[in-house]
Amino acid sequence: MAIQMHDIEKSFGTRATKVLHGITGEIQSGEMVSITGRSGSGKSTLLYIISTLDRPSAGDVTIDGVRFSAMNSKQLHGFRNTKMGFVFQFHHLLPELTALENVLMPTLKTRSSKTRRAFALELLREFDLSDKADRLPAQLSGGEQQRVAIARALVMQPRYVFADEPTGNLDSANGQLVMNLFRRINHERQTTIIYVTHDQDFAAMASRKIQLVDGKLI
Ligand SMILES: Nc1ncnc2c1ncn2[C@@H]1O[C@H](COP(=O)(O)OP(=O)(O)OP(=O)(O)O)[C@@H](O)[C@H]1O
Numbered sequence: 651m652a653i654q655m656h657d658i659e660k661s662f663g664t665r666a667t668k669v670l671h672g673i674t675g676e677i678q679s680g681e682m683v684s685i686t687g688r689s690g691s692g693k694s695t696l697l698y699i700i701s702t703l704d705r706p707s708a709g710d711v712t713i714d715g716v717r718f719s720a721m722n723s724k725q726l727h728g729f730r731n732t733k734m735g736f737v738f739q740f741h742h743l744l745p746e747l748t749a750l751e752n753v754l755m756p757t758l759k760t761r762s763s764k765t766r767r768a769f770a771l772e773l774l775r776e777f778d779l780s781d782k783a784d785r786l787p788a789q790l791s792g793g794e795q796q797r798v799a800i801a802r803a804l805v806m807q808p809r810y811v812f813a814d815e816p817t818g819n820l821d822s823a824n825g826q827l828v829m830n831l832f833r834r835i836n837h838e839r840q841t842t843i844i845y846v847t848h849d850q851d852f853a854a855m856a857s858r859k860i861q862l863v864d865g866k867l868i
């Protein structure tokens with residue numbers, strides 16, 4: 651089980667500015683990989699491509715032996731919903747739903763809310779949020795909101811979690827807490843974690859570091 655990147659290129663716009671210049675590599679299932687690089691070096695672009703949220707201009711991505719480009723949109727949605735979890739810098743919680751309801755959002759599509767509810771509560775307990783399950787996002791601190799967003803990314807027990815600057819909006823204590831959670835999930839559940847960060851200490855917590863320079867891997 652792995653994610654394979656085959657000579658990925660990405661260009662944007664009519665004047666075709668090339669952002670990624672032929673990225674090739676492999677991320678094994680169970681790895682914890684950090685992606686670093688200067689602003690504009692293509693980190694988010696690469697993360698979105700390897701997580702199926704965007705398509706490369708050339709090259710291909712294979713995940714668990716299946717080529718993205720060969721999947722139709724139904725297959726892609728099924729894949730995203732059951733095998734992948736996403737965490738972003740801004741948590742994108744739905745303001746009118748409670749913490750628990752937000753965590754259960756991904757279960758609606760597969761109609762598994764009932765069966766996943768106990769697990770969602772267990773995640774909230776693991777993340778020290780047991781007493782806040784019924785609160786709305788506005789009634790939670792930034793760090794608590796991000797922990798809810800991570801619980802949401804994990805509720806389907808995905809094989810892969812993709813995170814774009816998950817600590818970018820947090821103070822250092824909450825950032826550390828979130829990174830410790832990621833490491834625990836990686837250790838205890840063998841979940842593959844791929845995250846972008848600007849923080850060198852957080853990058854060093856990975857089992858492998860990838861650095862992007864001008865759209866190339868080093
Ligand atoms: N949709 C788009 N249209 C045009 N250009 C884009 C688009 N998305 C990204 N770019 C450009 O591609 C380059 C890489 O962007 P990307 O968001 O991947 O950088 P990044 O490494 O994540 O930077 P940051 O650390 O600031 O988040 C940038 O020059 C950006 O302006």
Ligand SMILES: [Mg+2]
Nearest residue numbers: 693694695814
């Ligand atoms: Mg970015």
